[in-house]
Every structure is written in C-alpha cells, then in structure tokens.
Amino acid sequence: MKKLGSLKESPFNPASAMDYLPEAELRRLQLGRLQESVRRAYHDQRCGQLKSRMDEIGMTPGDVKTLEDIRRLPFMTKTDLRDTYPYGLFALPDREVVRIHASSGTTGKPIVVGYSRNDLDVWTDAMRRGMIACGLSENDVIQVSYGYGLFTGGLGAHYGGEALGATVIPTSGGNTERQVMVIQDFGTTAICCTPSYFAHITEKAADYGVDLKKTRLRVGVFGAEPWSDAMRRHLEEISGIQAQDVYGLSEISGPGVALECLRQDGLHIFEDYFYPEIIDLETLEPVPDGVEGELVITTLCKEAMPMIRYRTRDITSLLPGRCGCGRTLRRINRIGRRSDDMMIIRGVNVFPSQIETALLRIKGLSLNYQIVLTREAGLDQMEVKVEMTPDLLGDRIMEIEEVQKAISHSILSITGIHAKVTIAEPKSLSRSEGKAKRVFDRRQL
Numbered sequence: 001m002k003k004l005g006s007l008k009e010s011p012f013n014p015a016s017a018m019d020y021l022p023e024a025e026l027r028r029l030q031l032g033r034l035q036e037s038v039r040r041a042y043h044d045q046r047c048g049q050l051k052s053r054m055d056e057i058g059m060t061p062g063d064v065k066t067l068e069d070i071r072r073l074p075f076m077t078k079t080d081l082r083d084t085y086p087y088g089l090f091a092l093p094d095r096e097v098v099r100i101h102a103s104s105g106t107t108g109k110p111i112v113v114g115y116s117r118n119d120l121d122v123w124t125d126a127m128r129r130g131m132i133a134c135g136l137s138e139n140d141v142i143q144v145s146y147g148y149g150l151f152t153g154g155l156g157a158h159y160g161g162e163a164l165g166a167t168v169i170p171t172s173g174g175n176t177e178r179q180v181m182v183i184q185d186f187g188t189t190a191i192c193c194t195p196s197y198f199a200h201i202t203e204k205a206a207d208y209g210v211d212l213k214k215t216r217l218r219v220g221v222f223g224a225e226p227w228s229d230a231m232r233r234h235l236e237e238i239s240g241i242q243a244q245d246v247y248g249l250s251e252i253s254g255p256g257v258a259l260e261c262l263r264q265d266g267l268h269i270f271e272d273y274f275y276p277e278i279i280d281l282e283t284l285e286p287v288p289d290g291v292e293g294e295l296v297i298t299t300l301c302k303e304a305m306p307m308i309r310y311r312t313r314d315i316t317s318l319l320p321g322r323c324g325c326g327r328t329l330r331r332i333n334r335i336g337r338r339s340d341d342m343m344i345i346r347g348v349n350v351f352p353s354q355i356e357t358a359l360l361r362i363k364g365l366s367l368n369y370q371i372v373l374t375r376e377a378g379l380d381q382m383e384v385k386v387e388m389t390p391d392l393l394g395d396r397i398m399e400i401e402e403v404q405k406a407i408s409h410s411i412l413s414i415t416g417i418h419a420k421v422t423i424a425e426p427k428s429l430s431r432s433e434g435k436a437k438r439v440f441d442r443r444q445l
C-alpha cells in the first residue's frame with residue numbers, strides 16, 4: 001500500500017467533539033433527542049402511523065423516560081414506507097421539506113424520503129466527520145463517483161466533502177475512461193464510489209496503461225453494497241490506496257450513518273444522530289454487544305421524516321469495547337448480508353419482486369424466471385431468463401426480439417438497471433419443489 005504511513009487524521013479538520021463525548025454525556029444527549037423524535041413522529045407524522053401503533057399498546061411519548069424504554073416502541077419497516085407512499089411518514093409541511101431522495105421499494109414504486117434544511121446539515125456533518133475518520137482533510141481532492149440523483153450516494157459524499165473544505169469533483173458514476181482521466185489529470189487523492197465500480201475502474205485503468213499507484217490517489221471511501229475483506233485487500237494492493245468502508249441507507253439519511261476510522265476495525269456509528277440496536281431475528285429482542293442480529297436504527301435529529309426503530313434488514317453486530325482511535329462512538333461490524341432478498345447490483349437496490357412486476361407487464365410470458373448475477377471486468381451484470389408460453393413460441397423470431405426489448409425496457413424502467421434478457425423455451429427453466437430459487441448470484445465478493 002502506498003503512502004499509508006503518512007495517512008493520519010488532519011490537524012486542520014478536527015473531528016467534532018461529538019466523536020469523543022464521554023459516554024454518560026452521549027447517553028444523556030441521546031435520551032433528550034430520542035424523546036423529541038418520538039414526540040415529533042407521534043404528533044406530526046402525516047399518516048399518524050406511530051400514534052395509532054403507540055395508542056394500541058397504551059404508550060405515549062411521555063413514557064419514554066430512559067434509553068431502555070426504546071425497546072417498548074413499535075418497529076418500522078420498508079413496508080411502512082410503501083404503504084404510506086409517497087409522503088405519509090413526513091412530519092413537516094411541504095414547504096419545510098427542501099430535498100427528496102428515493103430508493104427501490106419492493107415493487108414498482110420507490111420508497112421516498114424527505115429532508116428539512118437541518119436534516120441536510122446533519123447528514124452533511126455525519127459524512128464530513130466520517131471522511132475525517134477516513135483520513136481525509138481540506139487538502140484532499142475528492143472525486144465523487146457515486147451516482148448523483150435520487151440515489152443518496154453522490155450528493156451525500158459531495159456535501160460531506162465540501163463541508164470538510166476539500167476540493168470536490170462531481171464526476172458521478174459511469175464513463176469509466178473519463179474517471180481514469182480525471183484521477184490522473186485532476187490530481188484526485190480520494191475517490192468515493194461502490195467497491196465494485198472501483199474494481200472496474202482499476203481494470204479499465206490497467207487497459208489504458210495507467211498505473212494507479214503512480215497517481216496521487218490514496219484513499220477510497222467505498223460502500224452502498226456488501227464487500228469482503230479479501231476484496232478490500234485486493235483493491236488496496238492493485239491501486240495503492242487505503243480502502244475505507246462507509247455505510248448508510250436512504251431511509252435514515254444516506255451515506256454517513258457509519259464509517260471506518262483508519263484502524264479499519266468496525267464502522268463508527270454517529271450515535272449523536274443515529275441510535276443503533278441489534279435485534280434477534282426470531283425474538284426481535286435486542287441482543288448483547290458482539291452478538292449478530294438485525295441492525296435497527298432510530299434517527300435522533302431527523303425532522304422531515306423521523307424514523308423510529310427502523311428495521312434495516314442488514315445483519316451485523318455492535319462491537320464490544322472502545323476503538324483504539326479514541327472515539328467514544330460505538331462500532332458496527334462490516335455488513336456482509338441482509339435478512340431479506342434485496343440484491344445490490346452496481347450499488348442499486350433491486351428486489352426479485354420488482355423483476356416480477358416488470359415481467360407481469362408483458363403478455364405471453366410464464367412467470368417462471370431466474371435472475372443470474374455475474375461480474376464482468378469488475379462490473380455487475382444481471383441476466384433475466386424467462387420462459388415464454390407456448391402461444392408466444394408460435395410467433396416469428398422478430399417478435400421474440402421485440403418481446404426481449406419490451407422486457408428489458410420494463411425492467412429498466414422499474415429498477416434502473418439494464419438486464420440481459422434471455423427468452424427460454426416453455427418449461428425449460430428448472431423448477432424447485434420448495435421455495436422457488438430465483439436468484440443465482442455468481443459474483444465473487
């Protein structure tokens with residue numbers, strides 16, 4: 001790894017004192033903010049969901065007297081976002097909602113999230129502090145190659161980088177040749193993108209004869225999808241960077257919920273903004289530190305859309321003990337899997353049920369389908385194999401091509417992902433005797 005010895009947190013950008021608050025003080029702060037968030041969601045949520053759920057169990061916001069009382073509050077899930085689509089969970093009037101983002105839902109409609117001015121400041125601050133933890137400072141040139149748009153990656157990293165005082169280059173995703181050119185010519189020192197896209201960039205760079213180790217690039221801030229330690233070491237070795245993990249989700253704000261410090265020993269959660277719990281998947285009861293379960297997050301400062309005990313479906317554990325870096329913020333283990341069937345393809349969340357919705361829009365298909373995920377030159381590829389019905393089989397080849405195009409278009413419009421579509425003969429795809437196995441993930445993490 002290149003220049004690692006020189007990587008340390010910059011004295012120019014001291015991380016927030018919040019990163020180092022004594023534990024008792026942090027817990028006190030969290031309690032006050034939790035009480036306020038519950039009050040806000042209870043009274044102001046447009047759909048009144050939390051209020052009716054709390055009323056049902058005879059609880060009022062005043063019953064939250066200690067942090068432990070959070071355990072008595074009801075959970076929220078992605079289904080709640082779907083059921084209240086688009087703005088039902090907002091707790092502010094429209095004029096105070098200054099930004100909207102969206103992410104995949106389980107069917108044709110996305111889930112929608114909103115931010116107040118203050119929510120954007122909180123999100124930016126979390127990302128800024130996370131970047132400091134990754135060893136970045138105002139001296140860095142940060143290339144943001146996460147997508148800009150409804151996806152939170154691009155703008156989240158962008159504003160975090162600007163707040164840090166760094167130079168931000170908003171390349172967004174795609175056009176890999178230009179990404180390599182920018183790294184080389186603009187003096188990029190840090191890149192933010194999905195780890196799989198960076199793997200693709202390294203391969204393309206090699207094709208163009210560019211040795212990334214000879215550029216100024218020294219840090220990668222990678223997330224939005226699971227990636228292994230083996231992948232980390234590989235990326236670090238071929239490009240000479242330090243590859244840092246960033247975690248987040250749209251429902252809670254976006255990237256910046258938790259990031260690794262330079263010790264790469266778990267991701268620090270910005271606990272002054274986000275309250276983490278790990279619950280047992282069966283009993284739904286919180287588990288002790290060190291035990292794996294589902295991450296549940298409560299937002300402590302969110303105004304436009306407070307989320308109370310949101311079940312992320314991400315599987316991890318809270319690491320016991322303090323980090324050697326001195327931060328008092330607790331850490332979560334890296335996230336390797338989810339408890340639902342969500343796939344993450346080039347950083348985009350895709351549910352098999354979305355593919356099914358896309359197929360249902362086309363006539364003449366059986367609903368026996370398979371999704372095959374592979375990785376070519378570092379980039380995720382999705383192939384959807386679907387059987388036609390005997391009726392369609394009688395038609396001319398030309399029409400089959402049209403059907404393929406129509407399916408591809410339908411999938412693209414619902415998921416935002418280009419899929420290779422293969423039309424299979426009737427009854428040719430394997431059938432399972434129990435749960436249908438639809439997804440064949442042949443990517444090597």
Ligand code: DLL
Pocket residue numbers: 103146152153222223224225226227245246247248249250251254255256312314334335336338344347349
């Ligand atoms: O992926 C936000 C983000 C952007 C995070 C850029 C990091 C960097 P969503 O599109 O809503 O938001 O997807 C959230 O992605 O619940 C996890 O399953 C997965 N995920 C995000 N970061 C990581 C990570 C953004 N570092 C979902 N490791 C989450 C593993 C991750 N999975």
